[in-house]
Structure formats: structure tokens, C-alpha cells
Amino acid sequence: MALTTVVAFLVLVGYGFVRSGLDGLKGGSAVAAHGRSVDGVVVAKDKVIGPQGSRFKRIEVRFTTAAGTSYQLWEGGDADVGDTIRVHYEPGRPETASTHSVTSNRVMYGILALAGLALVILMPLLVLRLGREGLRDIRRAVRRRSAVG
Template sequence: MALAAVTALLAVLGYGFAVSGLDGLHDASAVAARGRSVDGTVLAKDEVAGPQGSRTKRIEVRFTTADGTAYQFWEGGDADVGDTIRVHYLPGRPETASTHSVTGNRMGYGLLVLLGLALMIFMPLLALRLGWEGLRAVRRANRKRAAA
């Protein structure tokens, strides 16, 4: 029962990863086709605690669109406060802003899709395999009892 619950949880998590990755791939492709690039300024640096004692570096970036609207966002990066950094975004959708290259974003989102698909496919297969092996073990034990 617990195995089924964990398997279902991981499969649903995998679905979320795959959908997020596909959305990111779509945005990266749209930025490549219709995006704009402007200079932004690094406002702040931060390090966030990650799993197993790791640290992730993030930067806060401010940029101004062609219509004069200023936006700020946080993203993984290692630039210093005050540095000028290139920002890529879709006009009308500042939430797509990134300081990473389109290729880098595509690779990251592609890996997220693959991870999601792996969880969605392999977790149920693993549960079936473990269930099948458990059933075989029970059958063997019953045969030994019947033979004795």
C-alpha cells in the first residue's frame, strides 16, 4: 500500500516536472523567435541553502523594456552587484525574462521534461516489478508448504 502511494506521488511529481519543462521549452522557443534583449543591472546577490548543505547563488536583476517599464526578477547567477548583464524576454511577458542563453534554457527545460517522463514511466514499472516479485515469493512459499 505504501509502495503504491509513493509510486503515485512520484508519478504525479513527474507529470508536474514534464509540464513545467514543456512550458519552459515553449517560452524559450518564443524568446528565440520574437524575443528582445536589453541590458539589465544586478541589484543584489544571495545564496540559498539547498539540499545536503549545498548553496545556490542567485542574483536580482532590474531591466527596462522598450516602452519604459522597469521589471525586477531573481535568477540563478554569479554576477556582482552593479554589473550590467544581458536580459532576454518576450515583449508583453516580462515573466519570461532570463539572463541565460536560449540554448541554456532549452537544455535545462529539456532535462526537466526528461526527468518528469522518467518518473512517470519508470516509477509505475518499478512498482509493478516489485509487486510481481513479491507475488512470486508468496507463490514459492506456498508451494514449499504444500510440498512439505
């Protein structure tokens, strides 16, 4: 029962990865097709402590769209405060802003979608295999008992 719960959870996580990856790929395509690039300025830096003590750097970047509206975003990066950095976004959707290239974002979202697909497909197959092996073990035990009795 616990294994089934864990597998179901991993399948749901995998589904979330697939959706996020596909949404990211769609957004990346929109940025590539209709996107704008503007210069932004790094206004803050931060070091984040991740799992098992790993550390990674984030930067906060302020940029102004062609329409004249100012936005800020946090993203992984190693620039210094005051540095100018290129920001790419889809017009009318500043939440799509990224300091990473469209290609880089596509690769990362593609990997996320593939990892999710692997979870969605492989986890149920694992349960089926373990279930089949369990049934085989039960049948062997029954045969042994009937041969002895």
C-alpha cells in the same frame, strides 16, 4: 500500500516536471522567435543555502523593456552589484525574462521534461515488477507448504 503511495506521489511529481519542462521549452521557443534582449543592472546579490548545506548565488537584475516599463527578477548568477548583464524576454510577457541564453534554458527545461517522463514511466514499471516478484514468492511458499503437507 506505502510503496504504492510513494510511487503515486513520484508519478505526480514526474508529471509536474514534464509539464514545467514542456512549458519552459515552449517559452524558450517564443523568446527565441520573438524575444528581445536588453541590458539590465545587477541591484542585489544573495547566497542561498540549499539542501544538505549546499550554497548557490542569486542576483537580482533590474531591466527596462522596449515599452519603457521597469522590471526586476531574481536568478542564479555570479555578477557583482552594479554590473550590466543581458536580459532576454518575450515582449508583453516580462515574466519570461532570463539572464541565461535561450539554448541554456532549452537544455535545462529539456532535462526537466525527460526526468519527469522517466518518473512517469519507470515508477509504475517498478511497482509491476515488485508485484510480480511478490506473487512469485507467495506461489513458491504455497508450493513448499503443499509439498511438505
